[in-house]
Amino acid sequence: MENVLNNDERLVKQITPKSKDFARWYIEIIRKAELADYAPIKGMMIIRPYGYAIWENIQRLLDIRIKESGHSNAYFPLFIPESFLQKETEHLEGFSPEVAWVTLGGKEQLEERLAVRPTSEAIIGHMYSKWIKSWRDLPVLINQWANIVRWEKVTRPFLRTTEFLWQEGHTAHETFEEAQKETFMILEMYKEFVENELSIPVIAGKKTDKEKFAGALETYAIEALMSDGKALQMGTSHNLGQHFSKVFNIRFEDRNQNLQYVWQTSWGVSTRLIGALIMSHGDDSGLRFPPRVAPIQVVIIPISGGSTWKEKVLPQAQKIRETLKNKGIRVKIDDREEFTPGWKFSEWEMRGVPLRIEIGPRDIKEQKAVIVRRDIFEKKSVSLDSLADHVVQLLEDIQKSLREQALAFQVENTYEIDNYNDFKSLIESKRGFIKAFWCGRSSCEEKIKEETIATIRAIPVDESRKTSKGKCIYCNGDAKDLVYFARAY
Amino acid sequence: MENVLNNDERLVKQITPKSKDFARWYIEIIRKAELADYAPIKGMMIIRPYGYAIWENIQRLLDIRIKESGHSNAYFPLFIPESFLQKETEHLEGFSPEVAWVTLGGKEQLEERLAVRPTSEAIIGHMYSKWIKSWRDLPVLINQWANIVRWEKVTRPFLRTTEFLWQEGHTAHETFEEAQKETFMILEMYKEFVENELSIPVIAGKKTDKEKFAGALETYAIEALMSDGKALQMGTSHNLGQHFSKVFNIRFEDRNQNLQYVWQTSWGVSTRLIGALIMSHGDDSGLRFPPRVAPIQVVIIPISGGSTWKEKVLPQAQKIRETLKNKGIRVKIDDREEFTPGWKFSEWEMRGVPLRIEIGPRDIKEQKAVIVRRDIFEKKSVSLDSLADHVVQLLEDIQKSLREQALAFQVENTYEIDNYNDFKSLIESKRGFIKAFWCGRSSCEEKIKEETIATIRAIPVDESRKTSKGKCIYCNGDAKDLVYFARAY
Structure with a gap:
């Protein structure tokens, strides 16, 4: 709201460019776009509200999947x-x-203190x-949306x-196999959700013992590469085994009338996903939100035509808004009179709205409107009759295009390395994912972390992991796995 | 889940009848129906989950109204x-x-302790x-769904x-009048929501100074009469005036460039609404949920016909489920084999599912099914062709019928009294709402509370409040208002 008093068309210029100082850009864009405040x-x-609307979209889209499963x-x-x-x-x-x-x-x-x-x-x-x-x-399949x-x-x-917001699933099963199946099903659900709804490609993999959840038998996670080359853990799915059922005495009479401890899982994603959206898709003009989770999908900017503004341009903008709303699109008209169209363009680009529609007296005369894509700044003039269909199609295109751009970045910044010196210089100069062989020993993992800050982000589940040929990147001993290293948030 | 091991058809008999001991019935039904646990x-x-699903329905239906306003x-x-x-x-x-x-x-x-x-x-x-x-x-119009x-x-x-869950709205405005308008708009929104979606009729009114929110200028509330004759406050809407803006220094430059303090409101409803549903609609057979917020709206009980059970009855039940699902109805088949139909009837009656569909081999032969209403136990046989239309209509009827029953109860248990002895004996014998004149003095209000436990629940906003004729029920002085007294939760 502070912007209201600060009528400056070069709004985004007030923010440190992403390419210049990523960490500073991240903090500044969050406050400037009014996603969050300290x-x-x-x-x-x-x-x-603008940030929370993203969380509401994430909740809605993920909750459907949680319930359907x-x-x-x-x-x-x-x-x-x-x-x-x-x-x-x-x-x-x-x-x-x-x-x-x-x-x-x-x-x-209190006699006994209570942990929040x-x-x-x-x-x-x-x-x-x-x-x-x-x-x-059994099974017990419960999820909770809560603050932590x-x-x-x-x-x-x-x-x-x-404090952060998340969902945490907690399930109980008859057998280890069922718990493991649930763990993988959720891992796969998270991957599909994040890739399709947030347009962020991820690596799904197992965590090392050092990196796993405190109390889990095995932790699986999805990991994405942010556009500064650092990795972000975006969701975890734990097979808890019987650790908790033994200490909390969660027992059931099995099909043969024997008492057994249940097998459990737990899994969660959090408001951290909003950070991932910012860091994956943002550019020097600001945020770029994938349409499915964007708080506003289309912003309509009426180009004031002097006297005809309220009588001709605004009603046409409202008509477009109603047509788009009826298609289920989240749309807003920016009809503030104290700002120029240029200032508004810049503001909504900065705030990451996927599509902008410009409409002025000349457009109306020609029964047209201009549509501008936020992701690649492509601009085209479209007849009003076909505008809604165009918008629907473009939103789908942007959803896909952002994912392809992020995937191209990930592929470009994933290196397969078999030499520790190359590893060290690469992690220093370019960051990114480094795929390398590892012997499976915590000692090598720790040394690498000490010397490079890089950690093992994932032992991939969807690639051939066993290999007889590889040698550990650190100790040169026989490798157990080909794993992903990265510096991480 | 404990029911699974306890195959007893007279399930509801394990619960203290509501008519016998309301307070005990309330606690027992909550645990037996698996709405909540200690x-x-x-x-x-x-x-x-069964209780939380009600909260999710409440959230969804109220959130639409909060956003639309x-x-x-x-x-x-x-x-x-x-x-x-x-x-x-x-x-x-x-x-x-x-x-x-x-x-x-x-x-x-911590240097400074933190309040949860x-x-x-x-x-x-x-x-x-x-x-x-x-x-x-301005205005700033923000709401939060949170735990308290x-x-x-x-x-x-x-x-x-x-701990409880609620929504709390917090708004800021340019003038007192705007804040007051917001306060009333929300009060009206709550009343409409509770009456239409929860089928609970309410009195909307102002609170006395003694009963108002700590820090508010004026508190308004909706009050309902539970079926034991006690009142329950179901939602509040506060005009905060400038109390908080002065201490937190929330100032704005007005249209004449003068610095002014904003005028604020706050308002909320909580998981208490679930308690209201239980206490308003429940009967000796258990819960009765209004269809709009019922976790399950229709339960289908296949009547097993020996060998034809899995081949004939279950597929027909599944077909009915799909038809109803496609109409947006929340429907469940109870296909557990370890329970008799009678036990299932009793369980789902106890758990308050508005409609039950019974289908067996004979029904299928006749292309019919039996529908039973939970609210009045009306039973009818309906052709499968028209089943879905019947269900839709019956759910609407039940929604209305529960509200009418609750309204009839409220009207029957609202007394207009002008004599303090009658007041005392009535509040002791029948509880209910007592409408009586009051002079407006806290001293009378306090004395009445001391002597009868009854408090002033509402100074109604929708009735003629000023009167020259009335005399205070306690001191016999000139009355200011005709108010609602009740014993309350």
Whole structure:
């Protein structure tokens, strides 16, 4: 809203260009586009309406998939008693440095302090132990949309904040195989969702023991390459095995009347996805949102024609808006009188609206309008009759085009390297994904991290992993896997 | 899920009848119907999938109205620094006994303790002071869907819990009149929403100074009569005046270049609405949900015909399900083999599903099915061809019928009384709404509360309030208003 008082057509010029300083651009574009603002509490942010609308679109599109695959939503408590977190040692150690603790309720000092949930395995495990009695109760397939608090030292809007929003799925099954099947199904669902709805290509893979979730048997994740060459973990799917069912005593009578511990999974994506959208698709003119999740898909800018503005141009703009709305398109007219068309063009480009429609008196005389694509700035004049069909088609084209651009970037910035010196110089000069052989030992993984800041992002699930030929990039020992390294957020 | 192991056809018999012990029935039906369960943290609950689905329906239907009336959603932080709450004295005094405090982040003792939000006026006021500069920035119309924590002494699922879910609208305007218009518009929106979607008739009115929100200029609310004769506040809409804008310094340059404080409103409804649904519509057979918010609108019970069960009956049930699904109806087949049809009838009646379809081999031969209404247990046989149309019509009828039943109950249990002895004996014997004249003095209001537990629920906005004839029910002085008294949740 601060823009209102600052009538400057070269709006985007007030922002550090992305190509000049990526980190600074990221922070500035978020505030300038009014996606988020800093809160007066360490590491917290406000998600403003323009940013929150993206989250609502993500929620809607992902929630359909979660439900269609058989899950139901529920809601578990924000607070978790400390003794619950303590039951699973790895889990406690993983999260305890990051927990915000409630110690006072009203005036009363609590006997046991309460963790503000850093994740909900413990409280959900406790409830599952009460609800699950028989194999007939399985599988339990529950998801929760909720806020999460982790007391982070270094924060960055959307990517790492003290509080964030997410969904967390928690399932319980009769067998390991079923849990593993669920883990992979979700991993695949996340990949499909992110690639189709957010236009961001990802690598799906397993995490190393060092990088896995505290308390999981195995962690799988989708990883994307941001346009600065750093990797971002965009979603995780954990096979929890029986770690939590054993400590929370979640047992069921199986088909042979024997008591067994259930097999569990958990999985989640968060508001971090908004950070991924910004960093994957943004350019020096600002944001570029894929149409499916864009808060506004089409902005109509009436070109004022002096006296005919309110009588002729505005009604035509409103007519176009109604036609597009009826097609289910999210459309807005920018009819503010205090700004020039040029200023408006610049503002909505900066804010990433996929399509702009310009309409003025001359266009109306010719029964035409101008459509401009945000992704490649292509401009064309289209007859009003066919405008809506054009818009529908162009939105689909942009959705695809952004994904292709991001995929081309990923391919271009993925290197297969078999020499540690090349590895080091490449990670320094270009970043990107480096595919290299690894022996499977944590010691090599740690040394590489120490020396290059790069970590193993994924042991890919969809490529031939076993190889007899490869040698570990660090120790030159026999390789176990061909893995993806990168510097990561 | 515990039901699975407990094959007893007289399921509802395990629950205390509503007519016998309302309070106990309320608790038992919530657990038996798997709407919610107790959490291992004082006063907290888990909203289970069947209960959460109601909240999702409420959210969806209300969110449409919130957006259509021009508001956008956003998300503000869970934590509020203590100094922010301290700025508005009334507000602090109102909420401070109920605040859960975070005092530790990781291992580090916080310099200033953080309130887990009991409501968000303070943090939102702070942000509005940064965002609002000019009259051009107004109105600001923001809503948030969020979790809220209030450290309550006595709790009851859905009605009063330490944590609950709600929406809170927060708006800022140029003038008092605009803020007042917004306050009333929301009050009217809530009334229309609750009456049409939840089938619960309400009284819309102003709160007395004693009952208003801590920090508000005026509080308006919708109040409904539960079927035990106690009133429930179902939603509030506050005109905050300039209380918060003065302490948080939310100023704007007006159309004459003068600095002014904004005028604000806030308003909310919560998961308490689910409690209202249970208490308004339930009967001795269990829950009765209005179709628009029912998690499942139609349950299909295949009547097994021995060998033909899987080959003939189930496919026909699935065909019916697909037809209904295509009409946008939420439908479920109960095809569990371990239960008898009678047990299933009883279970889904108890869980409040508006319509049941029974289909067996004989029905299929006649190309018919039996439909049973949950609200009045009316049963009819309908040809399969016209089944879907019947279902659509019946769901509408039930939606209306539940509202009419609730309205008849409200009318029957609303008494106009002009004698304090009658007042006292009526509130003791029948509860209900008592309309009586009141002088407007807090002293009379307090005395009545002390002596009868009844409070003034509403000074109605839609009835003639001023009267020269009436005398205060308590002090016999000249009356200011004709108001609604009741014992309340």
